Amino acid sequence: MTRALVGTVRSLWRYPVKSMLGEQLDEVDVIFKGFLGDRAYALWDCETERIASAKNPKKWAKLLGFQAEFISSPKPKTLMPAVKFALPDGSTATSDNIDINTTLSQAVGRDVQLLTSAPEAPSLDQYWPDIEGALNREIITQLFMPSGTFFDSCPIHAITTATLSQLKNIYPEGAFEPCRFRPNILIEPTDPEAAFIEDGWVGSKMFIGDQVCLSIDTACPRCVVTTIAQMGLPTDLNILRTTTKHNKTIAGIRNSVLQEGIIRCGDQIWLE
Numbered sequence: 001m002t003r004a005l006v007g008t009v010r011s012l013w014r015y016p017v018k019s020m021l022g023e024q025l026d027e028v029d030v031i032f033k034g035f036l037g038d039r040a041y042a043l044w045d046c047e048t049e050r051i052a053s054a055k056n057p058k059k060w061a062k063l064l065g066f067q068a069e070f071i072s073s074p075k076p077k078t079l080m081p082a083v084k085f086a087l088p089d090g091s092t093a094t095s096d097n098i099d100i101n102t103t104l105s106q107a108v109g110r111d112v113q114l115l116t117s118a119p120e121a122p123s124l125d126q127y128w129p130d131i132e133g134a135l136n137r138e139i140i141t142q143l144f145m146p147s148g149t150f151f152d153s154c155p156i157h158a159i160t161t162a163t164l165s166q167l168k169n170i171y172p173e174g175a176f177e178p179c180r181f182r183p184n185i186l187i188e189p190t191d192p193e194a195a196f197i198e199d200g201w202v203g204s205k206m207f208i209g210d211q212v213c214l215s216i217d218t219a220c221p222r223c224v225v226t227t228i229a230q231m232g233l234p235t236d237l238n239i240l241r242t243t244t245k246h247n248k249t250i251a252g253i254r255n256s257v258l259q260e261g262i263i264r265c266g267d268q269i270w271l272e
Helices: 057-065 100-108 159-171 196-200 238-247
Strands: 004-014 024-025 028-032 041-044 068-072 083-086 093-094 112-115 121-128 141-142 158-161 185-189 204-210 210-219 250-259 261-264 268-272
Touching: 004 028, 057 100, 057 121, 068 159, 093 100, 100 112, 121 204, 158 159, 158 196, 158 210, 159 185, 159 196, 159 238, 159 250, 196 210, 196 238, 196 250, 238 250
Parallel strands: 158 185
Antiparallel strands: 004 024, 004 185, 004 268, 028 261, 041 112, 068 083, 083 093, 121 141, 158 250, 204 210, 204 268, 210 250
């Protein structure tokens, strides 16, 4: 089949702990489970027995005030290294500290445990804000995650700079920064004006660099996480309203791994 050049890798992101801020990378190992080390850890809500997620900001918006990064680079087929936390109060802690559960519980204001492996049937609470056009409004639903993972759905998420730029053009006052959308791969498309171009890639194979191949499984529906204050950005419900009004809440694509390898910033991206 013919391959078409569609863009390059603008930036790469890994999130060692679910719903916390992550790491920007120059290159990353891609395994069948996604970016090596991505969502390797998560917090367990001892009261609800569900995974803590900023998708329910009434409980977990604070998580986006935590920065998590590995103390050393993860290596394939080895145990995950410890994670260093930068807490909202300016203090730091590491996941191998004997008191880490107490430290994190105090920081989030709920009784939590740090998990290093996912339960067989993980789930989380998802809040749906009152936005016209949304499927659910002003309710909390239970989202069941893929068995044995801390992912909401597919293991890799990508979005184009053109889509973020178009959303910014529609709502100039909004801060449509990549961190709000939590991509693993930010793509610079060959056509910088081609907003929402990735919607049309669903069902294709995406080749990145000279090693990695991904399947593009679905378009990515957006949620309340895009609206939460983080990285110096304000709370802004109009971020999600704009996405919902102009592209049916869709921005970006969800991907699974067909061929492992290394992705680097600047790698070319082809579709087949």
